[in-house]
Amino acid sequence: MSASSIPGRIRRLNKNQKLSAAGISTVAAAALSLSLVPGSAQAESESQAISGAPVVFASAAGAPQAKTIQSSLIEQHSTAEQLVKAADAAKAEKAAAVKAKAEAASKVKAQAEAEKAAAERGTQAASRSEARTPVFANNLHGWISESLAIMKAKGIPGSYDGLHRNIMRESSGNPNAVNGWDINAINGVPSIGLLQVIKPTFDAYHVSGTPHSQYDPVANITAAANYAADKYGSIDNVNSAY
Template sequence: MARHSKAAGRTVYTVVPNADLKVGAHRAEDDKVPLAHRVSAIVVAAGVAAGTAAIANAATSGSATELAAGAAELGALPDQQVKTIQTIHDVNPGSQVGKLLQHQQMYAQQTFEQATKLAADAHAQRTAAAEAAAKAEAERQAELRKPAKQREIEGWIKEAITVLQANGTNIDNSSVQAIYTIIIKESNGNPNAVNNWDSNAMRGTPSKGLMQCIDPTFNAYKLPGYDNIFAPVDNIIAGVRYTYSRYGGFHNHPGLVNLNNGGGYVGY
């Protein structure tokens, strides 16, 4: 270009030589793109990365607020742009973009891993619930296959165990089978059974009821309100408390110990 001027009016003219004009020619840009343009590119890239990660996090957390925040980040808000420009001023733009993208990639991976863990935990809970339901159903079916008499006796035993627990005896339903075995061996499950032939009967104190308690033993180990030696629950309560007092529990009950060792039942 050539610049000319007139002294009087200080009018300035810009003259472009004809030789410099070419058909279809375009203005050539400087190879050195201004920093602001490069920063703008970084902001866009960072905004896309941050927004994508935030949206991924919102998708897994189910938060509408986080999702909106992610969308805003995707658009690179002005205040975020200013902050980014201040942070990366006079820094190699390519290197900064790489760091930002690497950070966002790590954030997105963590979000994905958290979502995967939540899914795995939910699956484990569903599996455990299904297994528990299957076990309960198997136990119910096994219960239905038992003879009616056994179900009735075990019902009395479980009721007695509940009363015993409420009154300080350390017992639970794992003892049902042991008590049931004693009852069958002692009285064959007859709540009104009375033994008139053993040594106790000879002394005038015959054994009575499901667990064949003699009157003195029953009176010593019964609980208040459970005073009928022929009532199934009352008799079981006294028999269990006597067993705990004398033998420390069913693991030392002589009849059960002998059966476990391959012998016959021994009265207690």
């Protein structure tokens, strides 16, 4: 049996067969090489074109979007500035309102204190005035002294001695004395009081600020002194019935 007919054995090639196989392999390899080179170059060119394309497209398509983002950022910045300004304005307005309220309260307080001080000064002045106002005794000396003070204020002349002398002659110092027997009494207008003044004379020469009564000692003395000043120049010049 020959080697080629034994199963499982590889048949050996002769020299010519080996050369033929080698030639075929060489041709096939060359063909494959020629077919692969152009394809590889084209693929590389296409790869470069494809890799460059997105840059162009991204640049063209992203420009409006970038501008939109920039505008949005500017708008947000402007809005933030406006909010800050509004907050500052509100803060300043609030501070101004607080200041105005404080000033108003201060003015009210100052006015109240001024009014209180004025009232206190008025009270003190009134107290001092009352302290300076003499208190006259309810007797002949006091009546004459008070009448002299009123006469001085009204410009009516007269002295303590002139008043006292005429009072003692006319009524002995009795403010309720009434003459019921002279001509005046007969005529229905009796002389009354410390200086024995009739009603018509008292009414004509009554001095304001004194009671309108002939029996009031101060009013009687002052009216009589006013009458004597008009008729005789002063009560000091009267030494008898007048």
